[in-house]
Amino acid sequence: MRHQRLPRTWTLRPLTEAPVDGPIPATVPGCVHTDLLAAGLIPDPYRDDNETRLGWIGRTDWAYEAVFHWEDTGERRVDLVCDGLDTIADIELNGVPVGSARNMHRRYRFDLAGALRPGENRITVRFSAPYGYAEHWRAELGDRPGAYDEPYPFIRKMACNFGWDWGPTLVTSGIWRPIGLAAWSVARLARVRPFAGAAGRVRVHVDVEREPGRDGPLEVTAEVAGVAGTAVLGPGESAAVVELRVPRARPWWPRGHGEQPRYALTVALRAPGPGAGSDARLDVWRGRIGFRDVHLDTGGGAFTLVVNDRPIFARGVNWIPDDCFPHRVDRARYAERLGQAAGAGANLVRVWGGGVYESGDLYDVCDELGLLVWQDFAFACAAYPEEGPFTAEVEAEARDNVARLVHHPSLVLWCGNNENLEGYRDWGWRERLQGRSWGAGFYHDVLPKVVAEVDPSRPYWPGTPYSGAPDLPPNDPARGTIHIWDVWNRREYGHYRSYRPRFVAEFGFQAPPAYATLRRALSDDPLTPDSPGMRHHQKAIDGNAKLAAGLRPYLTVPEDFDDWHYLCQVNQARAIRLGVEHFRAQWPRCAGAIVWQLNDCWPVTSWSMVDGDARRKPAWYALRRAFDPRLLTVQPRDTGLVLVAVNDTGEPWRTPVRAARCDFGGTVLAGHGLELGVPPRGTAEVALPAAVADPGDARRELLAVTAGDRRCLWFFAPDKDLELPAPDFAAVAEPVPDGARVTVTARGLLVDLALFPDRLDPAAEVDEQLVTLLPGESVTFLVRSPAPLDPEALVARPVLRCVNDVLAPGGPPR
Known part of the structure; x- marks a missing residue:
């Protein structure tokens, strides 16, 4: 070859x-x-x-x-x-x-x-x-x-x-x-499909294409980890299976559950026998495989991915094309973006059906990082015709991509489409179609048959949202997967708490991109929420109105652009954190939360955690906290507040816990101690006593719960109703190699303190965002920047922000 x-x-x-x-x-x-x-x-x-x-x-x-x-x-x-x-x-x-x-x-x-x-x-x-x-x-x-x-x-x-x-x-x-x-003679490897299980067994399925008139015997050899096997194809045969067993093969695990060892597999095609070209290697395939098993537990309405017999909570992010021109996304860019997903604590990436089947680099990086991949087939938000050339094209497309990607251990699920089953059932499509085809034959016949034939090692799910059977309401929280979009479109994000889902495959909340991203993409002067470029880079229907509607219950809708930009980003971060923590607290009933969305394809106001210029929004930092393998969260119940501890590690979590109800001046009004014990991959829920859970003055008090180096806070009222103190702190910025160190010490309560160094240098980034400090506490932000930054500007508005400087009397931070 x-x-x-x-x-x-x-x-x-x-x-x-x-x-x-x-x-x-x-x-x-x-x-x-x-x-x-x-x-x-x-x-x-x-x-x-x-x-x-x-x-x-x-x-x-x-x-x-x-x-x-x-x-x-x-x-x-x-x-x-x-x-x-x-x-x-x-x-x-x-x-x-x-x-x-x-x-x-x-x-x-x-x-x-x-x-x-x-x-x-x-x-x-x-x-x-x-x-x-x-x-x-x-x-x-x-x-x-x-x-x-x-x-x-x-x-x-x-x-x-x-x-x-x-x-x-x-x-x-x-x-x-x-x-x-590609030039070849006699025969070539048309398709190589290795299936490697956690027990170390490998079945390598090989399909060959023969040159017309060359029907002699062929030999296929597969080798992995020093173990080799051979199969012979007789005259005219075009398929073979080589079976191997690798002693002491180490299993491949999702991120946070173990290591991700991979093994080099080589498959060679030869033409044995006497004569010219005897025993010549005609073609070779090389790839890396991982030993693991996967299945989908759907019993009783569940939707739980099980890898190597271990149920997995999917801490996920939805992936859209990272560029409108996808040829520009190379391996380095995949590594950067997927590294941001892993850095936020994700263990799963859903490749959404309105984009493309990504290049092998995406799946290879996911293999390396231990990021599970949920792969949609390429159908989204529409009724698709099954006549004309389309059924043949869809089948060919499915066969090609399933075979191309089958060797990647990170790939764990094939999904038929995005929202088309829901559209047909709930969005009035059935009446408009008047009997015309809409894609049902793809999702319930063509695609499952292709997956069963080409990749029987992985589960197939007809679409998302989907409840497990065509006659069931597709977006039923009690079964299968759901998408939650009444939050954002019609309801404020506290409504997430009304859901008791089995698996949330989409939910999200919008915010504008980083300031430097806007300045690069827009020539608006001045820049306002409704300036021409901002309006054009807001593609959601009534998007700015929905941003304002989301702010009103919790914060305010400011007239100043800098305040608007900051508060929208705060609100997105809070929405994502609230939703993720609520869903994780329901494990094992709820087995996944896939945030919409990780990335953007251009500079735009959207639901992304990372904007179109690769800058992390504050929501990314909030997601990192919410996806922490050991999560401490206060949740409201009908009977009062409870503390929920989620332990997504393989070791028991035992720690003393201190709950304190404090006023905004830092005085402890009531306290409660307890010993917390959470089993591996488990949760624990403890009711908090009224002394700490019931405020004396909801406008001036908060609840702080501490366990070791983890702390969660609960405010008894929305920020707009709190009597926040004027921002009062000391801030010092000092240069360090490749950036600066900014230390803020609170003299009074500071809510969601954030640093935006990209306003000074578009290449600058910070290690943390949205930190709430009680009086006397300090935080140090590490800023990376290729250029020196003005120390005074680093600690002044609009670079250094907190909610107090918008909602509290007393003006900006000082």
Whole structure:
């Protein structure tokens, strides 16, 4: 087997009327938008409202062309291997048609016989406009309801390309993954699917493609950890299984449950026997596997992932494409973003169905970090047609991606779709469809059959939310998975406490991105919540009104932009922490909380923990506390306040606990001590006595519960109703290598103290956020910055903030 990458440098030209001419320098992998941007022919799509002037790109036909040299070294078969074509593509080599593609989500392979020649070759890839293709099939098959008035259900393409409530409408075309040539003779490895269980047993399923007329015997050898096995394919056979057993194989565990050892697996294909080429290695596959078992416990309505016979609470984050142009997301970026997920305490990433099946780098990094992967199939928030070319494309796409990803131990669940079952049942789709297909055949027939055949080692779930059977209400908290979106859309976040779910696959709350992110992306002057750029980078329906509605029950809706920006971020952080703590306190009844969402694809006000410029919002720091393996939380019950301790470690947690009801001046009004014992992977709940749980004056008191180095606070009233003292503290900033150290000592109560060094240097970041200090307490923030920072500015508004400086009399911090 010989591989040759095609050149990175191509040319691009429009094939239909467009405001640009060709040829235009192009880069592969890439897309039209990034090529036009690099050529200076369009403005940055992420700045201001530039997006609105680029809709013509998705309505234009385009051609990519390149010239490459090919040396014939005697292989009998040469294939063009396309890892990703976006989306409606027709390919010519030296003027000869060699293949076509109609699906962004799958790989293609085309035989170049009769087209490829020794020496110079010219390849042309013509892309038809995505809008034209999708609108043709919409007219042909009849419209389908969806979340947005866009034709994305009628093309097998990244749905959020057509816009979402956190993303722009930037409809792409291009060669978005590598493209090259593969030359071979006799036979090649078409598919390798290793299944490695926790007991050290490996079954390696191998499918081969034979060169026509070459039906002789073949030999497949698999080797891992010094153990090898062989299977022989007889004449004409195309599939084999090699079984191995690795003594003392160490199991792969999710993050927080053990280590993540992986083992190198090599699979080789040979043609044994006499004659020329005997025993020659025809092809080889290499990958890394982990030994683990997984199943899904759904008994009694449960939805619990079980890995190596251990039930797992999923501390999860939802993943959307990290860029509207996904070819720009390389391994380093995956490592950074997934490292942020792990740093926040997550042990699971759900790859959402409105994006793409990510590159192997995402899953490989998750393997390394111990982040479980829940993988949606690529369907989201719409009724999808099953007629025309779509059923065949969906099956091919599913087979390709399931086989491609099967060796990753981090991958633990295949899910049929995002919110389509709920849409059909609860959003009025059934009446609008008038009997037309909507995707049920995909979720209940095609996809489960593909998973059962290609990857029987993992569970399949038809969609989320889903209660376990088609005739049940899909978003029932008592069964399966639910999404909670009445909070944010209609209710304040305290309503999370009304839920007793089995597994929450989506919930979230919005906030604007970091100030430096806004300043880079927007030219608004002045910057206000309703300035033109801010409005354009808020894609949620009535988003700013919902931000204001979320502030009113707890804080205030300030007129000053800096106050608005800070309080919105505080409110998002509190919403996420309240929801996560409430759901974790219900373990083992509730077995998962997947926050919407980890990341953004551009600079935008959204539900993300990490904004579009990779800056961590305050909510990220709150999530880190809420995802702490050992969590201490005060929860309200009908009978009063209780203390819940969650121990998601393998060791018992025994510690003395002190609960104190204090006034805002720090005076202890009542105290209570107890000994806390929590079993491994368990919870403990203790009622707090009235002396500490019932305030004398709810406006001037709080409850502090301390266990070792962990503390949780409970305020008896919303901040807006508290009589917070004016901010009173001493703050000192001193330079240290690569940044600064800022120490704040409270002379009075300080609520949600935060430091925003990105306002001074966009590259600066801080190690902690939203710290509440009682009188006499101190906190030290470590700031990393490549440039020196002004010490006085570091300890002044708007860099150093607390809730007191908005809600309490006395002005800003001093």
